[in-house]
Amino acid sequence: MRRFIAAFMGLFALPALAAEGERITVTGEIIDTWCYYSGVMGGPDSVVGSAHHTCALWCSAAGIPIGLLAEDGTVYTILKLGAQDNATGGDTALRLASHTVTADGMFYARDGINYIIVEEVLEDFGIVNLTHEDYDVVPSFAIPEPKE
Amino acid sequence: MIRLAAAFALLAAPQFATVAFAQDFSTNSEARSWNLYAEVPALFEGKIIDVMCELTGDCPANCGDGERQLAILRSADDQIVMALKNNQAVFSGAVVDLLPYCGQTVTLDGLMIADKDFPIRNSYQVQRIKAADAEWATANQFTKVWAAENPDAKGKGPWFRRDPRINALIAADGYLGLGLEVDEAFKKYLFE
Numbered sequence A: 001m002r003r004f005i006a007a008f009m010g011l012f013a014l015p016a017l018a019a020e021g022e023r024i025t026v027t028g029e030i031i032d033t034w035c036y037y038s039g040v041m042g043g044p045d046s047v048v049g050s051a052h053h054t055c056a057l058w059c060s061a062a063g064i065p066i067g068l069l070a071e072d073g074t075v076y077t078i079l080k081l082g083a084q085d086n087a088t089g090g091d092t093a094l095r096l097a098s099h100t101v102t103a104d105g106m107f108y109a110r111d112g113i114n115y116i117i118v119e120e121v122l123e124d125f126g127i128v129n130l131t132h133e134d135y136d137v138v139p140s141f142a143i144p145e146p147k148e
Numbered sequence B: 001m002i003r004l005a006a007a008f009a010l011l012a013a014p015q016f017a018t019v020a021f022a023q024d025f026s027t028n029s030e031a032r033s034w035n036l037y038a039e040v041p042a043l044f045e046g047k048i049i050d051v052m053c054e055l056t057g058d059c060p061a062n063c064g065d066g067e068r069q070l071a072i073l074r075s076a077d078d079q080i081v082m083a084l085k086n087n088q089a090v091f092s093g094a095v096v097d098l099l100p101y102c103g104q105t106v107t108l109d110g111l112m113i114a115d116k117d118f119p120i121r122n123s124y125q126v127q128r129i130k131a132a133d134a135e136w137a138t139a140n141q142f143t144k145v146w147a148a149e150n151p152d153a154k155g156k157g158p159w160f161r162r163d164p165r166i167n168a169l170i171a172a173d174g175y176l177g178l179g180l181e182v183d184e185a186f187k188k189y190l191f192e
Helices: A002-012 A014-018 A033-038 A050-061 A091-095 B002-020 B051-056 B095-101 B142-149 B164-173 B180-191
Strands: A022-032 A066-070 A075-081 A100-110 A113-124 B039-050 B070-074 B080-085 B105-115 B120-131
Touching: A022 A033, A022 A050, A022 A075, A022 A113, A033 A050, A033 A066, A033 A075, A033 B080, A033 B120, A050 A091, A050 B164, A075 A091, A075 B051, A091 B164, A100 B051, A113 B051, A113 B120, B039 B051, B039 B080, B039 B095, B051 B070, B051 B080, B070 B095, B095 B120, B095 B142, B164 B180
Parallel strands: A075 A113, B080 B120
Antiparallel strands: A022 A066, A022 A100, A066 A075, A100 A113, B039 B070, B039 B105, B070 B080, B105 B120
């Protein structure tokens, strides 16, 4: 009987357990989550990397959450990036937009969303995802046409 | 024993229903379509929270005063809904729109992005917010706040063409972020 009750109590405790943090090191690209999730600019492959770099700057500066797109396709919403409390819109986030980095931090998962609180960017590989070779620039007006 | 099992099953059922099945929050929503492939209108009540505070217990005053990402702790199922976007078509998030309601339970209307074939859950575009007996407020405060914070960036064109930090980065690294030499060659290909 005690085992039966304990099993049910364990099931009730699931959400709390899911929110406990775990130290991880992840390599991935710093992306703009809104464009990646919403498809507002096109498919997910077109809204990452160099093609989407200017838009990633705009979105980060304007407070849209940034994410870390890991090599296995997992997206971690970045809540903090190094010393800056504000991952999004901070100078570090802008400097690292579209960069592939190796980050060390605390991982949390809750209600279907993965989060990372980055304590340290261990390595910055720069922009290595050269998507402009396939997609030009996304959105198409990101680079203003030179005036005659 | 059977009665005890049934009682626990009844207690547990709502919790598992929220985990296993996405609820329909579209009733009474007046959210405007953005023609997004996976948009679903969603009107619901929830508490405005600082996500990092909710997850870690590190809770500065006033949800971090704009320095933290904000979300909604939905009343119906206690799930965190990430507020990714506000109602302006200018690449703007929702923090400045939600911050005045930090810690308050409000009603929100907007678009949920939901795609079972893509790893998206509880990602939301806030279009309007209603606190207690107040009127609906449109989530369009970003450009006003940006203008107040950047008084020297006046001029023609949208904010993102005039933002000093963005312009400094583009001047240094180009629109592709790959350096000015790559940028110039790409612009020749693009426009000539």
